[in-house]
Each structure stands twice: as C-alpha cells, then as structure tokens.
Amino acid sequence: MAPKGTPHAHSTRVAIVGAGPAGLLLGQLLTVAGIDNIVIEQRSPEHVLSRIRAGILECVTVDALARAGVDARLRAEGLVHRGIELSFGGVRHRIDFHALIGRDVTVYGQTEVTRDLMAARQEAGMPSVYEAQDVSLHDFDGRRPRVCYRKDGIEHEVSCDFIAGCDGFHGVSRASVPDASKQIFERVYPFGWLGILSETPPVADELIYASHPRGFALCSMRSKTRSRYYVQVPSAEKAEGWSDDRFWDELRSRLDAEAAEALVTGPSIEKSIAPLRSFVCEPMRFGSLFLAGDAAHIVPPTGAKGLNLAASDVLYLADGFIAHYRHGDSQELDLYSARCLSRVWKAERFSWWMTSLLHRFPDADAFAHRIQQAELDYLVSSEAACRSLAENYVGLPR
Ligand code: APR
Numbered sequence: 001m002a003p004k005g006t007p008h009a010h011s012t013r014v015a016i017v018g019a020g021p022a023g024l025l026l027g028q029l030l031t032v033a034g035i036d037n038i039v040i041e042q043r044s045p046e047h048v049l050s051r052i053r054a055g056i057l058e059c060v061t062v063d064a065l066a067r068a069g070v071d072a073r074l075r076a077e078g079l080v081h082r083g084i085e086l087s088f089g090g091v092r093h094r095i096d097f098h099a100l101i102g103r104d105v106t107v108y109g110q111t112e113v114t115r116d117l118m119a120a121r122q123e124a125g126m127p128s129v130y131e132a133q134d135v136s137l138h139d140f141d142g143r144r145p146r147v148c149y150r151k152d153g154i155e156h157e158v159s160c161d162f163i164a165g166c167d168g169f170h171g172v173s174r175a176s177v178p179d180a181s182k183q184i185f186e187r188v189y190p191f192g193w194l195g196i197l198s199e200t201p202p203v204a205d206e207l208i209y210a211s212h213p214r215g216f217a218l219c220s221m222r223s224k225t226r227s228r229y230y231v232q233v234p235s236a237e238k239a240e241g242w243s244d245d246r247f248w249d250e251l252r253s254r255l256d257a258e259a260a261e262a263l264v265t266g267p268s269i270e271k272s273i274a275p276l277r278s279f280v281c282e283p284m285r286f287g288s289l290f291l292a293g294d295a296a297h298i299v300p301p302t303g304a305k306g307l308n309l310a311a312s313d314v315l316y317l318a319d320g321f322i323a324h325y326r327h328g329d330s331q332e333l334d335l336y337s338a339r340c341l342s343r344v345w346k347a348e349r350f351s352w353w354m355t356s357l358l359h360r361f362p363d364a365d366a367f368a369h370r371i372q373q374a375e376l377d378y379l380v381s382s383e384a385a386c387r388s389l390a391e392n393y394v395g396l397p398r
C-alpha cells in the first residue's frame with residue numbers, strides 16, 4: 001500500500017493518453033509486438049463509443065487494422081467503394097477510383113473501428129484506465145517521464161519511457177508543451193456540417209458530394225440500411241433549430257433531381273453540428289512525448305482524411321518504438337515528426353482543396369463563383385484532374 005499522500009506507482013514502457021482510434025490502435029500494435037503499454041482515457045467507454053465520426057478507410061488504414069489483428073468484422077461488414085460521385089449543376093459525375101488508379105476505399109464507421117479495438121484490448125488483457133481525472137504529463141523533456149491522474153479519488157503516477165499523446169484536439173498533451181516550443185498553423189472555416197444518422201437505405205450505392213448554390217451536401221452511409229447525411233450550415237447555426245423535416249427538405253434541395261426523388265427519409269438517430277477546421281502543430285515530438293492523430297492535426301471532413309491520418313501517424317510511431325526496443329535503433333523515432341508532417345501536409349492540402357471546391361463561402365464574390373464553377377467543370381472533364389482527386393482520396397503512398 002502506498003503511504004497516504006503518495007500516489008499509487010505504476011510503470012510501463014509507453015503511456016498512451018487517449019482511447020480514441022489513435023490511442024487504441026497504437027496500443028494494439030505495441031501489444032502485438034510485445035511492448036508493454038497502458039491507455040489512460042478521461043471519459044467512459046460508453047461515452048467514447050457514443051461519438052459518431054466519419055467512416056471512410058484508406059487501404060493503409062485497413063492494413064494497419066489487419067496488422068493489429070482487428071479486421072475480421074471490418075472485412076465481413078465493411079463496404080468496398082470503388083468511386084464517389086460529384087453532383088453540381090443538377091448532374092452527377094462519377095469518379096472511378098478503381099479504373100483511375102486501381103485502388104478503393106472501405107466504408108466502415110469509426111465508432112465500429114473503436115469498438116473492435118476496445119474488444120481486442122480487453123481480450124489481450126492490457127491495462128486501460130477509463131474516467132481518469134486531471135490527467136497530467138511530467139518531465140517529458142527530462143529523464144523521468146510520467147503521466148499522473150486521479151481515479152475514484154486515488155492519485156496514480158505512471159512512470160514510462162515514452163508518452164504517446166493521442167488525446168485529440170482538446171487534449172492535455174499538446175497543451176502541456178510550452179508555446180515557445182511549438183508552431184501552430186490554423187484555418188477556421190465560416191461554416192460547419194449539420195449531420196444526421198438515420199435507419200434508412202442510402203440514396204445511392206456510392207457517396208455523393210454535392211455542390212449547390214444553397215451550400216454543400218454529402219450523402220454517406222454506414223451500411224446498406226443506415227445512412228449518414230450532411231448539409232453545410234453557417235457556423236452560428238444550432239442543431240436544435242433543425243427538425244428532421246427541415247433537414248430532409250434542405251438536403252433534397254441541394255441534390256440532383258434523381259437523387260432528390262430517390263431519397264428515403266426517416267427519423268434521425270443522431271443530429272449534430274461539427275465545425276470545420278484545418279490545424280497543424282509542428283513538430284509532433286517533444287523529447288519523449290509524441291503527438292499522434294487529432295492531438296497534432298485536424299482536417300475538415302471533406303476529404304475523409306481524419307481517421308486515416310491518425311492511423312498513418314500511429315504506424316510510424318509503432319514502428320519507431322519497435323525498432324527502438326528490438327534493435328536499440330532510435331532513428332525511426334527521430335524521423336517520426338518529419339515523416340508524419342510530410343504526409344499530414346499533403347492531406348491538409350487535399351482536404352482544404354476539396355472544402356474550397358465544394359462549399360459556398362459567405363465572402364465569395366462573382367469572380368470566385370466563376371472560378372469555382374470552372375474548377376468543377378475542369379475536374380470532371382479531365383482524366384488527369386480526376387486521377388489526382390482519386391489518388392489523394394484513396395490515400396497517398398506512405
Ligand atoms: N486525458 C485523457 N484522455 C483524453 C484527454 C485527457 N486530458 N482529453 C481527451 N482525451 C480523450 C478523448 O476523450 C478521446 O477519447 O482522447 C481521445 C481522443 O480521441 P479522438 O478525438 O477520437 O482522436 P484520435 O484518436 O486522434 O482520432 C482521430 O477522430 O476526430 C476524429 O477526424 C478524427 O477520425 C479522426 C479521429
């Protein structure tokens with residue numbers, strides 16, 4: 001028993017802060033490689049699983065989940081999509097990823113990815129602390145990195161070799177780094193996405209990204225019976241102001257006539273507004289602290305890159321830890337930040353471009369509208385332009 005006032009002491013090799021997809025995937029890749037780790041999460045498992053997030057997986061992400069041994073349900077239930085559709089001017093244009101570059105994406109909700117990772121971690125008997133309060137990071141610039149937290153009124157201290165900050169955009173990890181040691185790059189867009197989930201069949205076999213004078217809309221799905229739809233709304237909008245009927249009417253008004261006709265509506269299971277933001281923190285390593293996923297960068301959802309970038313970071317990080325512990329080789333860890341950022345910035349560029357291409361910007365003048373129109377026309381009439389979109393959407397090589 002620790003004396004009163006002294007925190008309960010634990011030790012591990014890698015302390016992972018945050019049990020979103022980044023933290024859990026890292027934990028699983030390390031566990032598979034025999035590297036001791038703990039996951040410390042401030043919310044409950046139920047809360048983590050109640051968050052509805054995106055659902056498009058690149059091949060790199062599917063491969064990472066396979067390596068972590070958590071791809072069985074994904075292979076059985078995931079929907080392989082060989083392309084997407086762009087809708088504007090009342091017409092739909094298909095971008096055929098498979099024909100253009102021979103790769104595709106898999107539709108499988110992030111919530112399900114998280115559920116599968118949680119189950120695998122539990123099965124492996126690896127330690128996870130949920131509902132950890134006042135999580136704090138110490139001495140990651142020195143010799144004795146530690147993560148402290150309180151659980152059920154008891155203070156705990158985890159000594160470790162490394163800390164993985166996988167605690168999302170609002171987490172404590174990036175915030176623990178002094179301002180002078182990091183550089184932030186940010187763009188906040190003057191709109192958000194109002195999204196709903198409904199137990200209705202998707203309007204089409206593939207995703208439809210629609211650009212319309214009333215604003216952007218996206219028709220996505222989670223399965224053949226569950227749909228996810230979004231409409232662009234001004235930043236100040238509140239979800240409470242949107243009845244289901246108002247949402248369906250707005251969505252229909254932004255689609256081509258055939259899709260509007262085919263749309264099957266029903267009660268929403270979830271309805272929320274997400275702001276759109278581009279954000280990068282450089283570097284992604286500070287001594288023995290490594291940031292991964294949303295803790296280090298945010299992309300607007302238009303390019304479906306958020307989860308995929310998190311998986312890509314985590315693969316570099318897991319390989320760095322494996323080289324360090326197996327071969328005493330720290331070179332990969334030293335390259336971590338530069339490797340991640342090179343890929344992150346390309347995904348930032350693509351997500352910003354997709355966002356600029358498809359949304360209505362409140363300050364856009366007549367010239368800007370014509371340029372946007374010309375870019376859409378060029379895109380669907382040029383195989384080179386379609387190939388560029390396809391290459392980025394399915395994921396650039398690592
Ligand atoms: N201490 C411990 N855990 C924390 C703290 C904290 N101080 N702050 C936040 N967390 C937890 C959150 O509760 C959340 O469960 O960290 C987790 C971070 O998970 P995500 O936000 O899902 O981030 P990440 O794992 O990087 O996943 C990236 O999520 O937002 C999407 O588009 C994004 O798909 C991408 C994916």
Ligand code: PHB
Nearest residue numbers: 054055220301302303304
């Ligand atoms: C989603 O299904 O939630 C989704 C799909 C594609 C995107 C964004 C979100 O670009």
